[in-house]
Amino acid sequence: MHGEYKVPGGKLVVVDLEVEDGRIADFHLAGDFFLEPDTALDAIDAAVTGLPVEADAAAIAAAVRGALPDGAQLLGFTPESVGTAVRRALVTAPGWRDFEWEVVHEKAVSPRMNLALDEVLTARVGDGRRRPTLRLWEWDESAVVIGSFQSYRNEVDPDGAARHGFDVVRRISGGGAMMMAAGQIITYSLYVPASLVAGMTFADSYAFLDDWVLQALRSLGIEATYQPLNDIASPTGKIGGAAQKRLANGGVLHHATLSYDIDGEVMTEVLRIGREKLSDKGTTSAAKRVDPLRSQTGLPREQIIQRFIETFSRLYGAEPGRITEEEYAEAEALVAAKFATDEWLRRVP
Structure with missing residues (x-):
């Protein structure tokens, strides 16, 4: 499944994922945003992988925020925008x-x-x-x-x-x-x-x-x-x-x-x-x-x-x-x- 969300005034957030046994699997975040440190991307992917498909945007954002290393910098996107992109992927929302x-x-x-x-x-x-x-x-x-x-x-x-x-x-x-x-x-x-x-x-x-x-x-x-x-x-x-x-x-x-x-x-x-x-x-x-x-x-x-x-x-x-x-x-x-x-x-x- 594929989802995209253009942050108003910000960057494009893109997610790709699979669904297995009612849970998100093989999750990958991409986009033209800025993120430091590099390892934070892997942390976000791991945090979303395994979440139930019923998780709403707020719950996904909370998981992303909780997984970020101390001092992580997100520029052009937010944990909430990741949650929105995931929800759009799960409902196959059009653009x-x-x-x-x-x-x-x-x-x-x-x-x-x-x-x-x-x-x-x-x-x-x-x-x-x-x-x-x-x-x-x-x-x-x-x-x-x-x-x-x-x-x-x-x-x-x-x-x-x-x-x-x-x-x-x-x-x-x-x-x-x-x-x-x-x-x-x-x-x-x-x-x-x-x-x-x-x-x-x-x-x-x-x-x-x-x-x-x-x-x-x-x-x-x-x-x-x-x-x-x-x-x-x-x-x-x-x-x-x-x-x-x-x-x-x-x-x-x-x-x-x-x-x-x-x-x-x-x-x-x-x-x-x-x-x-x-x-x-x-x-x-x-x-x-x-x-x-x-x-x-x-x-x-x-x-x-x-x-x-x-x-x-x-x-x-x-x-x-x-x-x-x-x-x-x-x-x-x-x-x-x-x-x-x-x-x-x-x-x-």
């Missing part, structure tokens, strides 16, 4: 290039329609009616998008939202509120089969699915990094954040919102951002935590989006795609039945 990808960047629709499209397109990828897809959002009005489990009254100031022209909607993924002012945000969604992230921990899958956008941002001169669990950042501040939803049919939704521009005063009047949330961030201002793309690049929003499309297409061989009329119709019906209802918006009061 990005094993799929045919589409990139969709279409007309502006309402925030509710964008959320409904996320659910519809994720379900269609899960049941095989659509190829895996990257979609760049466009929307025709400003909105606050709260996470699936957030309290409406705790997150949003209704008076401030109304005063500044922000609708309030709820998405199907978890995470925090996104203030999506018209022309000030870049949002994208990935609709992928669960097999692409098979063997990964939930946390690892976040970084894995956004590695391409880090490469796109670095090509624009931004020293972008991923900050667990779900932040995309630069040395001067947070750029954006990601969220996920996994459907029972095997479809995975991974979407991220990046700040292109920001009005910090409006943010504080529209969102209720408490001190507790900021207590571990080293700042008393949510606006000061964010360093938008416009100030870092000086480029128009459209040019940054085009670089995203070019980077994703180059890395994974993606082709331009479109949303069908049937998919739009299904999303419109879902807006009426779910996303536009007060029951959904206030399901967590």
Whole structure:
């Protein structure tokens, strides 16, 4: 069995192994990482050999860490990445290039329609009616998008939202509120089969699915990094954040919102951002935590989006795609039945 895992921002980890009597046998680690001393490679191989095939990524990582000699240096990879590669080998997980990808960047629709499209397109990828897809959002009005489990009254100031022209909607993924002012945000969604992230921990899958956008941002001169669990950042501040939803049919939704521009005063009047949330961030201002793309690049929003499309297409061989009329119709019906209802918006009061 063979497994590979590209560490986001790091090196490629490759494992080859056999399975005998329910245990890992003849295990060998390889890759373009750096490791000192040389003998640590043999120690890692020995530590993984003999583990039960049911061992999860954390247990494999613990075995690797426990076998490392004192003072061992791992550069470009971690014991956890070895665990992920092993799990991917055991479930024969495919890589990005094993799929045919589409990139969709279409007309502006309402925030509710964008959320409904996320659910519809994720379900269609899960049941095989659509190829895996990257979609760049466009929307025709400003909105606050709260996470699936957030309290409406705790997150949003209704008076401030109304005063500044922000609708309030709820998405199907978890995470925090996104203030999506018209022309000030870049949002994208990935609709992928669960097999692409098979063997990964939930946390690892976040970084894995956004590695391409880090490469796109670095090509624009931004020293972008991923900050667990779900932040995309630069040395001067947070750029954006990601969220996920996994459907029972095997479809995975991974979407991220990046700040292109920001009005910090409006943010504080529209969102209720408490001190507790900021207590571990080293700042008393949510606006000061964010360093938008416009100030870092000086480029128009459209040019940054085009670089995203070019980077994703180059890395994974993606082709331009479109949303069908049937998919739009299904999303419109879902807006009426779910996303536009007060029951959904206030399901967590």
